[in-house]
Amino acid sequence: EDTSTQSQTDVLIIGAGPSGLMAAYWMARYGVDARIIDNRDTKVFLGHADGLRARTLELFDSMGFQHRVIQEGSISTEANIWVPGPQGNIIRQAQIDIFRVDESPFHNTRLNQGRIERFILDSIREHSDLDVERSVIADSLEYDEELSNDPNSYPITVKVRVLGEDDSNPPCGQEIENGSEAADNVLNRSNLLPDDWADLAPRKKPRKTQVETIKAKYLIGCDGAHSWTRKQLDIPVEGSNTDHIWGVIDVIPLSDFPDIRRVSVVNNAAGTILVIPRERGLVRFYVPVQTCEAGATERFDRSKITLELIRARMQAILAPFTFDFKECSWWTVYQVGQRIAAQSTKDNRIFLAGDAVHTHSPKMGLGMNMSMQDGFNVGWKIALAVAGTLKPEVLETYASERHPLAEMLLDFDRHWSPIFTDRKPGAKASDMALIAGRFEDFADGWKVFYPASSLVRKAEDNAEFAFARHMIPGERVRPVKLRNHADGGTQWTTRVLESDGRFRILVLAGDIRNPMQRQRLETLTRGLAGQSGSNISPLSRYLEIPGRFKSPVDVLTIHTSPWKEVEFFDFPEILRPFDPVKGWAYDKIWCDDACMFDRYCDGTAYEKWGVDRVLGALVIVRPDQYIGWVGELGDVEELTQHLDGILVKKSATGEFDQAL
Ligand code: FAD
Known part of the structure; x- marks a missing residue:
């Protein structure tokens, strides 16, 4: 029985993470004909990204839901540096203000990615009936270059698989969030807020897997670090995996460390950890677990890293303070990749956004922010072009505005990461201040450096x-x-x-x-x-x-x-x-x-x-x-x-x- 169907849409978004959802927000606001698919069964609920820069909150305010973040999130206004003390202990070396009173009504806030996705999804529903189609995998892409100059044409053909009960293949594209098994073990109603319960149950799938051929005018690949779309287009990535392998845990800490509810960097001979207080009594810790050969490009064997090993590393680094936990809501292990795609568009008909374009260490909390801002930038332009109101050539500004920022982000990360993992204590505070100073406006999003274009008239x-x-x-x-x-x-x-x-x-x-x-x-x-x-x-x-x-x-x-x-x-x-x-x-x-x-x-x-x-x-x-x-x-x-x-x-x- 042939279950293959054909359809067309003006805009197809692949991936419903932070960048895809931001792009989808605009589709909803402009009321354009669009679809958004994701290979996962459900949205993210726990863990993953958690740092929101104040600029992102400004955008959320303009979208109407920043108050939900403020209500649930945890605000950080300073960062503490701890270094080895004279008697084998650790001492607080510096307290650095990480907010600027006059710049914004908002401050850096921590809240897990699942809640952010919740708020954007709710906002999308408020304005249209666009909904994420889950358990749908993009499988093949054809692009007819000859049609690229006709804005009314459908040059993109994507075959998708709508997973049915019969499909036993695990969804692809989840390698980076390889803590998901850990999360699944503890995922139940009691650790979710009620408005997420409905999403907890996997959706009803068709009995048999179906194949659908979708023709689209525009495609936005928001499909994450291992971007399927990028690979179909043969867009090369520059950069490599770094030699830094981190454990990440979200726990309710049992500890007498005085800054356990304050953002802190703790360095001692046993290593460097980052302490990030979070919502609902949680604290996130970034813990170095293994160092590969410098310059290693192969992914390491993560199965060797256990929660117990991360706990033991934490105890060694925080000693002589105590550290333990009974509740862990999520944990993962990952190797930081510092990579950038060579380009973020094909003919201004297919676009890449978010982690599909840039990956880097999550320690500065920039990935989700940059990804959402990518989606925000490309989304309104495509939606308004599809509506017929925007001149199609303005779409060029997506790459000219966002790609240089992806390069800055990588530059920033390369400067920041070594300082973070470098164990020489003396340099820390001054180096951090130097880097923070150089990139402050950029990292906080106060300056985006968009160049002159049809959209921006500079003096x-x-x-x-x-x-x-x-x-x-x-x-x-x-x-x-x-x-x-x-x-x-x-x-x-x-x-x-x-x-x-x-x-x-x-x-x-x-x-x-x-x-x-x-x-x-x-x-x-x-x-x-x-x-x-x-x-x-x-x-x-x-x-x-x-x-x-x-x-x-x-x-x-x-x-x-x-x-x-x-x-x-x-x-x-x-x-x-x-x-x-x-x-x-x-x-x-x-x-x-x-x-x-x-x-x-x-x-x-x-x-x-x-x-x-x-x-x-x-x-x-x-x-x-x-x-x-x-x-x-x-x-x-x-x-x-x-x-x-x-x-x-x-x-x-x-x-x-x-x-x-
Ligand atoms: P993703 O969130 O990866 O979404 C891509 C989606 O596409 C996924 O749902 C995937 O299933 C789907 N997909 C992939 N291929 C296909 C296909 N072929 N068909 C259909 N669907 C597909 N960032 C911060 O800003 N602050 C932080 O504090 C922070 N902490 C982090 C901590 C950890 C442990 C990790 C792993 C990341 C962290 N990040 C952080 C980074 C942040 O999670 C990412 O930058 C962000 O999620 C990228 O969003 P995205 O929408 O581009 O991609």
């Missing part, structure tokens, strides 16, 4: 723009807290700038009590409405996002007049439009004024952004929360030119403009 020589000195195109909007003009409530910009799929024009209106400034604001709004000389309105000029938004461009106003001295209705109507069902758009006018009840809302947004409080400025924020363009308040024409390079214009008849 000549990468200089600052005088009218918005700290709004740097290609970087994030530095988060600030603002007051909603209509109700006076406060909100961080990370939430105000919701990742709903639209480009956002920030009208930094300045002080509208000033008559000259009011005049300028009115000139600007005539420009936005298409009533000025050029007769073009950037708000109605581009194709809609079908089923979601009439315009892919939204407007948000932030002014500096004292909250009590101007009225919502003082602002021109185009900045606070009226909807016959929902009424006035009260969420569109915000105020940079100090607020008595909320000390974070201190009226310093313009100062932090380097913008004149009277004259204001104009800024375009991309759907993924990065700054694309900055200009003076009156620069509507230039702003529109910038968007013309990105978005597809409606033709005079309202149809697709073929002569782009």
